[in-house]
Amino acid sequence: MKIEKNDMLLEEILKRLQNYAAERRSDKVHVSELVYCLRKAYFRRVQPKPVGLVELGFFIDGARRHAALQALFPQSVVEKEVRKLGVIGHIDILSDLPIEFKTTRAMKNILKEHYVRQLAYYCVLANKESGALLIYSINDFKEPFHAYRITLNEDDFSMYERSLKLRRDLLKHALSKKDPSALPAGESWECRHCPYFEECGVI
Numbered sequence: 001m002k003i004e005k006n007d008m009l010l011e012e013i014l015k016r017l018q019n020y021a022a023e024r025r026s027d028k029v030h031v032s033e034l035v036y037c038l039r040k041a042y043f044r045r046v047q048p049k050p051v052g053l054v055e056l057g058f059f060i061d062g063a064r065r066h067a068a069l070q071a072l073f074p075q076s077v078v079e080k081e082v083r084k085l086g087v088i089g090h091i092d093i094l095s096d097l098p099i100e101f102k103t104t105r106a107m108k109n110i111l112k113e114h115y116v117r118q119l120a121y122y123c124v125l126a127n128k129e130s131g132a133l134l135i136y137s138i139n140d141f142k143e144p145f146h147a148y149r150i151t152l153n154e155d156d157f158s159m160y161e162r163s164l165k166l167r168r169d170l171l172k173h174a175l176s177k178k179d180p181s182a183l184p185a186g187e188s189w190e191c192r193h194c195p196y197f198e199e200c201g202v203i
Helices: 007-021 031-035 038-046 051-069 113-126 154-177 197-202
Strands: 077-083 087-094 098-104 130-137 145-151
Touching: 007 031, 007 051, 007 113, 031 087, 031 113, 038 098, 038 154, 038 197, 051 087, 077 113, 087 113, 087 130, 098 113, 113 130, 113 145
Parallel strands: 098 130
Antiparallel strands: 077 087, 087 098, 130 145
C-alpha cells in the first residue's frame, strides 16, 4: 500500500471551500455586519481577503451544526430572509418567534452580549417582541446545550431599533466616503484573528 499527500486535491478543496464560504453581499447592509466589528465589515467590502484556514474550519463546523439543528424544525422556515429599515437579516429558524443558533468554545459566561444583540435585531426586523437563543458549548461535555427566551419590552425594542439604525448609518456613511475613521473599533476578542488588524491599526 502506498500513501502519499495529495496537494492537488487539497488545493482544489480549499479553493471550493473559499468560494463557498465567501459572503455574497448585495448593496444592502446585513445584520451580521452590524452585530460585530463595523471596521471589519467595512474592510471586507472594500478590501476582501481569502478566509483563513482556521476560519474555514469554524465555517464547516458551524454550517454542519446549523443544518442538523434546522432539520429538527421541518414545519418552520429556515434561513428566513427579513428586510426592513434598509437592512437584510437571515433568521436561522422562524416559527412563532425568531430562533438563533450559536456555537461557542467557552464554558462560562456563554450568553454573550452580541448574541443577544443579534437576536434583538432580528426581533426588530421581524416585528416580534420575543426570540430564542440556542447555544451549543462544544467544549462542555456535561451540559453543552443552553436555551434562552428573550423578551423585549417597548423600551428595549426602541433601543435596539435605534442601535440598528445608527450602526447601519455609520457603515453606509463610511462606505460612501471610503473612510472608516469614524467607525468604532470592535471588541478585543474580535481583533485576535482579524485579517484587517494592520489596516485597522492605521486608523
